[in-house]
Amino acid sequence: MRTLRGCYQWFLLLALLASTALWAAEAVAPWPHRVTLSGTSMELHQPQLDSWQDNLLKGRMVVAVKTGTLTDAKGKKQDKISYGVAWFSARTSTDKEQRQVTLDNLKVEKVNFPTDSANQQHYLDLLRQLPAKTLLVSLDQLESDLAIQDQAPQQGVKVNNAPPKILFAFQPAALVLLDGQPAWQASGQSGVERAINTRSLLLKKDGTLYIYFANQWYTAPGLGGPWAQKLTVPVELTQAMQAAVKSKLVTTGPQEKTSVTKPAEITVSTEPAELIQIDGDPQFMPIDGTQLSYVVNTPSDVFIDAQQNNSWYVLVSGRWFRADSTNGPWQYVAGSALPADFSNIPSDSPKSAVLASIPGTPEAREALIANSVPQTAKVSRSKAALQVRYDGGSAKFRSIDGTPLQYAWNTDVPVIKVDGKSFFAVKNGVWFAATAPQGPWVVATNVPAVIYTIPANSPLHYVTYVRVYGSTNEEVYVGYTPGYYGTVASNGVVVYGTGYPCNAWVGNVWYSCPATYGYGSSFAWDPAIGWSFGFISGWIWGSAWSQPWWGPWYGYYPPYHPGYWGGGVSVYNVYNHWGNTVAQGVRADWSNPWNGHYGSNVRGSFYNNATGGHGAGYAWRDTNGNNGITHAGAGGVRFNPQTGRAVAANGAGAYNPNTGNGIAGGERNSVNTKTGA
Numbered sequence: 001m002r003t004l005r006g007c008y009q010w011f012l013l014l015a016l017l018a019s020t021a022l023w024a025a026e027a028v029a030p031w032p033h034r035v036t037l038s039g040t041s042m043e044l045h046q047p048q049l050d051s052w053q054d055n056l057l058k059g060r061m062v063v064a065v066k067t068g069t070l071t072d073a074k075g076k077k078q079d080k081i082s083y084g085v086a087w088f089s090a091r092t093s094t095d096k097e098q099r100q101v102t103l104d105n106l107k108v109e110k111v112n113f114p115t116d117s118a119n120q121q122h123y124l125d126l127l128r129q130l131p132a133k134t135l136l137v138s139l140d141q142l143e144s145d146l147a148i149q150d151q152a153p154q155q156g157v158k159v160n161n162a163p164p165k166i167l168f169a170f171q172p173a174a175l176v177l178l179d180g181q182p183a184w185q186a187s188g189q190s191g192v193e194r195a196i197n198t199r200s201l202l203l204k205k206d207g208t209l210y211i212y213f214a215n216q217w218y219t220a221p222g223l224g225g226p227w228a229q230k231l232t233v234p235v236e237l238t239q240a241m242q243a244a245v246k247s248k249l250v251t252t253g254p255q256e257k258t259s260v261t262k263p264a265e266i267t268v269s270t271e272p273a274e275l276i277q278i279d280g281d282p283q284f285m286p287i288d289g290t291q292l293s294y295v296v297n298t299p300s301d302v303f304i305d306a307q308q309n310n311s312w313y314v315l316v317s318g319r320w321f322r323a324d325s326t327n328g329p330w331q332y333v334a335g336s337a338l339p340a341d342f343s344n345i346p347s348d349s350p351k352s353a354v355l356a357s358i359p360g361t362p363e364a365r366e367a368l369i370a371n372s373v374p375q376t377a378k379v380s381r382s383k384a385a386l387q388v389r390y391d392g393g394s395a396k397f398r399s400i401d402g403t404p405l406q407y408a409w410n411t412d413v414p415v416i417k418v419d420g421k422s423f424f425a426v427k428n429g430v431w432f433a434a435t436a437p438q439g440p441w442v443v444a445t446n447v448p449a450v451i452y453t454i455p456a457n458s459p460l461h462y463v464t465y466v467r468v469y470g471s472t473n474e475e476v477y478v479g480y481t482p483g484y485y486g487t488v489a490s491n492g493v494v495v496y497g498t499g500y501p502c503n504a505w506v507g508n509v510w511y512s513c514p515a516t517y518g519y520g521s522s523f524a525w526d527p528a529i530g531w532s533f534g535f536i537s538g539w540i541w542g543s544a545w546s547q548p549w550w551g552p553w554y555g556y557y558p559p560y561h562p563g564y565w566g567g568g569v570s571v572y573n574v575y576n577h578w579g580n581t582v583a584q585g586v587r588a589d590w591s592n593p594w595n596g597h598y599g600s601n602v603r604g605s606f607y608n609n610a611t612g613g614h615g616a617g618y619a620w621r622d623t624n625g626n627n628g629i630t631h632a633g634a635g636g637v638r639f640n641p642q643t644g645r646a647v648a649a650n651g652a653g654a655y656n657p658n659t660g661n662g663i664a665g666g667e668r669n670s671v672n673t674k675t676g677a
Contacts, residue, residue: 037126041066084113114365156490160499161332164517165273168326173265175275187240197510201250227266272517290341318495335359359492376479386432386441391507395437445471456498459513
């Protein structure tokens with residue numbers, strides 16, 4: 001049997017459209033396709049082929065069903081969507097001389113809607129109303145897809161789950177990330193050097209370090225601090241800062257004069273790190289039906305388990321880590337090895353979002369479905385253009401481990417060398433080809449299967465999620481799945497980033513690698529809108545923003561509750577960056593988080609000039625939007641800041657993030673601040 005796992009053949013499912021007229025009108029439209037069956041609106045996404053044995057072709061497609069509407073915080077109507085998978089089959093006859101395959105007798109065999117199983121049979125009956133049409137497809141395209149899929153891993157991506165440095169802050173704080181030790185270069189101002197391997201503004205003058213963040217200067221004798229606020233600095237430092245900001249080499253945090261009322265606690269890290277910001281001492285809320293409690297006054301996912309001696313669990317980039325205290329040490333915990341109570345978190349809990357990161361739950365299964373939904377477009381072969389610039393003038397290539405390929409590491413465009421006369425590059429979700437690394441570059445009509453063997457430990461792994469589905473003399477049909485933005489399936493869940501370090505290019509400029517940690521990438525699941533991902537960065541600042549990879553430009557405030565949007569966002573459709581004259585037929589349902597919808601009721605945004613992605617962070621789900629007050633039943637838990645441990649007590653608490661005031665009442669056990677006991 002020849003396997004076609006993960007293939008999204010462009011023309012296959014046109015036969016499923018509801019009428020001949022609609023079929024003709026939509027024949028060149030990108031996916032998804034929308035149909036209405038017995039009054040029910042459905043959206044059919046790019047099909048994925050599973051197998052082709054003898055004359056039987058089998059595959060699947062993601063189906064989105066509109067089940068109703070909800071009203072968001074601004075009073076606007078939002079679609080309520082249920083996501084599932086439909087499996088189909090078709091008989092084939094092959095004409096090798098004409099290089100064509102005829103598909104007929106197409107049938108929808110079964111469906112699976114993980115979070116809407118009660119209506120599965122109804123949705124199957126609706127899909128079976130679609131008429132099956134005989135269709136001709138290209139044998140060459142099928143064989144090309146088959147070659148690519150033969151290279152695809154049969155299981156999820158093998159990611160690196162080594163814990164980052166996990167830092168807890170209980171007052172305003174900023175995490176400054178450097179890509180290794182500082183790479184100092186002259187700033188253009190006398191005696192002032194700038195570290196170029198960070199998006200933060202880190203300067204050095206006369207051996208003293210300076211950081212400019214949120215309209216305030218900080219200074220320290222070394223990276224480890226201590227960092228102190230500096231009210232005045234030499235004029236050449238201000239001039240160096242202004243020049244770097246104007247050139248868009250750095251970002252300096254929020255510019256509102258009221259954004260910071262007291263100095264931030266600065267931490268600098270030269271290794272992967274994650275900052276978990278808590279507004280004061282942790283306030284705990286019990287989760288009904290479990291022995292778990294969660295920390296209310298943080299946008300992060302932080303839990304303690306009473307059955308595990310009040311061990312701490314945090315969810316970072318889709319990965320679970322455990323420690324005895326907030327001081328660590330932290331260990332990775334596979335989702336399948338979590339205490340059973342995590343799977344018992346109610347789907348209507350304020351912490352139901354984490355169910356998407358627990359293998360086997362309906363929410364996790366729906367997340368896997370959502371992560372396979374592609375964005376698609378047709379691109380003009382004559383109008384789409386690519387220019388590649390290399391630091392130093394000419395391309396410098398490095399080997400991609402486990403493959404015969406090489407990549408240019410001194411450019412912000414992923415350029416891959418297949419052989420001496422075959423080069424491929426990706427820009428904004430479109431493949432380009434050239435016979436030399438300097439170009440000229442043309443839109444690629446096919447991509448060598450070997451490129452899809454690039455492993456997860458390569459900084460270019462993300463390009464394996466971009467496909468060419470077909471072409472005409474004028475246009476190329478292209479698409480990408482969310483792996484292009486860094487979300488990959490591993491161990492039964494979706495995680496963000498592959499977790500592998502890499503040796504970034506540092507020359508006259510700095511080109512970083514994709515970052516897994518450092519800006520609160522998180523997933524959300526909500527009964528109303530399903531699964532999505534975004535960022536919950538507080539004052540997290542540094543290499544995570546680095547071009548050309550994904551990550552927030554800035555996102556300094558813990559965001560807040562966006563109403564029915566479930567606290568989640570997805571990325572913007574990258575093909576809109578090409579404009580209507582280059583990429584046409586771009587399909588996006590703005591009430592659908594997988595197709596580009598994102599909430600505006602949040603603070604923080606991200607943009608990537610290589611993938612073209614941008615969006616807005618997702619938010620704290622537990623605050624009353626009218627008064628800003630978060631109420632928390634303490635659930636028998638108190639926190640010892642000296643030891644970082646949680647200890648048992650009785651009582652209740654409330655915290656107001658607008659004022660910083662917190663109250664707690666009840667009976668607590670005695671705590672030894674030296675031992676935490």
